Amino acid sequence: MSFFKKLRDKMFRSSDKIGEGLDALVSDAAPADPFVPAATGGAPQASSAPAPSQPDSAKPGLLGRLFSAPGADEPRRELDDAMLESLEDVLIQADMGVDTALRVSANIAEGRYGKKISASELRRALATEVARIMTPVAQPLPLYPTKPQVVLVVGVNGSGKTTTIGKLASQFKAAGKSVVIAAGDTFRAAAVEQLQVWGTRAGVPVLTAPEGSDPASLAFDAFTKARADGADLLMIDTAGRLQNRADLMEELAKIVRVLRKVDPTAPHNTLLVLDATTGQNAIAQVEIFRKIADVSGLVMTKLDGTAKGGVLVSLADKFGLPIHAIGVGEQIDDLAPFDPEDFARALVGLDT
Numbered sequence: 001m002s003f004f005k006k007l008r009d010k011m012f013r014s015s016d017k018i019g020e021g022l023d024a025l026v027s028d029a030a031p032a033d034p035f036v037p038a039a040t041g042g043a044p045q046a047s048s049a050p051a052p053s054q055p056d057s058a059k060p061g062l063l064g065r066l067f068s069a070p071g072a073d074e075p076r077r078e079l080d081d082a083m084l085e086s087l088e089d090v091l092i093q094a095d096m097g098v099d100t101a102l103r104v105s106a107n108i109a110e111g112r113y114g115k116k117i118s119a120s121e122l123r124r125a126l127a128t129e130v131a132r133i134m135t136p137v138a139q140p141l142p143l144y145p146t147k148p149q150v151v152l153v154v155g156v157n158g159s160g161k162t163t164t165i166g167k168l169a170s171q172f173k174a175a176g177k178s179v180v181i182a183a184g185d186t187f188r189a190a191a192v193e194q195l196q197v198w199g200t201r202a203g204v205p206v207l208t209a210p211e212g213s214d215p216a217s218l219a220f221d222a223f224t225k226a227r228a229d230g231a232d233l234l235m236i237d238t239a240g241r242l243q244n245r246a247d248l249m250e251e252l253a254k255i256v257r258v259l260r261k262v263d264p265t266a267p268h269n270t271l272l273v274l275d276a277t278t279g280q281n282a283i284a285q286v287e288i289f290r291k292i293a294d295v296s297g298l299v300m301t302k303l304d305g306t307a308k309g310g311v312l313v314s315l316a317d318k319f320g321l322p323i324h325a326i327g328v329g330e331q332i333d334d335l336a337p338f339d340p341e342d343f344a345r346a347l348v349g350l351d352t
């Protein structure tokens with residue numbers, strides 16, 4: 001199965017939500033006859049009966065779809081103010097956020113306003129627009145010649161830090177890099193154990209410290225050891241207790257201070273892990289963590305099976321922070337580089 005297909009299958013809730021929304025937008029106003037002019041100059045005509053779904057026999061086959069102009073036999077609706085407003089609503093419901101939804105809708109309207117548009121044309125236009133926003137932020141985790149490259153991983157509890165560290169460690173190891181993990185959330189035995197499980201899965205050593213000990217001291221020891229061992233990468237897990245923001249801020253600042261005693265340029269990356277299922281709350285988390293730590297890039301987890309995938313568009317539009325990877329499941333291989341085109345097509349429910 002191609003990765004795009006896998007991504008699309010896994011993001012089915014987002015793509016269903018947006019795709020169905022777009023279909024309804026067009027078919028609500030122009031269900032019966034694709035060539036009957038749609039209502040103009042007002043709100044979309046609410047049809048008294050639900051739009052009849054196209055019988056299978058009326059759907060073009062593969063060849064028909066290949067050779068006929070895309071969307072040629074589909075219902076069309078004039079792209080007017082009412083339809084644009086409905087489009088904005090669909091995008092807001094998909095967690096794109098109000099500002100981004102308005103901007104995306106306005107861009108789609110450009111050159112299309114007043115013209116008749118089909119649902120599949122709308123999907124393609126939306127996919128193009130989303131890909132345009134996402135392309136600048138799609139950047140793999142930068143790798144530097146520094147040894148070890150220190151990657152500090154931050155994020156609220158439960159966002160998927162441990163899982164992401166395990167997945168990344170496994171990928172780097174497979175690429176021939178030697179990786180060391182430091183279990184920096186020393187206050188939670190369960191978090192340390194979970195990281196050890198992932199370390200075993202990835203075949204990577206996990207350095208731990210006694211429960212309740214100073215995370216900065218562990219970070220220092222881990223850095224010194226990773227350096228002495230000639231490791232390529234040191235990934236440091238951290239606590240995510242936002243409830244006590246001042247403490248967390250101090251804890252992270254202290255980790256950075258001690259790392260800089262070993263290498264003034266460390267940490268070389270500060271990865272913020274975000275949970276896609278929290279939707280617009282992810283925006284607030286970026287705002288908070290950018291104040292606490294010098295966030296250099298994002299990983300968005302749990303994109304599988306959430307209807308809130310649009311939040312990624314909102315994040316890219318608002319902050320422009322690099323998105324290094326996306327998590328699409330709980331298994332070790334379920335972390336993919338972020339591909340803006342694939343993501344855009346999967347988000348809007350395009351088949352190819």
Ligand SMILES: Nc1nc2c(ncn2[C@@H]2O[C@H](COP(=O)(O)OP(=O)(O)OP(=O)(O)O)[C@@H](O)[C@H]2O)c(=O)[nH]1
Binds near residue numbers: 156157329
């Ligand atoms: N479906 C899905 N689940 C994920 C993904 N990433 C992580 N999870 C799950 O999310 C839950 C929390 O993940 P953790 O990696 O433990 O999160 P954490 O941020 O380290 O959390 P704490 O250990 O509480 O600090 C676990 O049940 C993971 O299996 C993903 O991409 N998709």
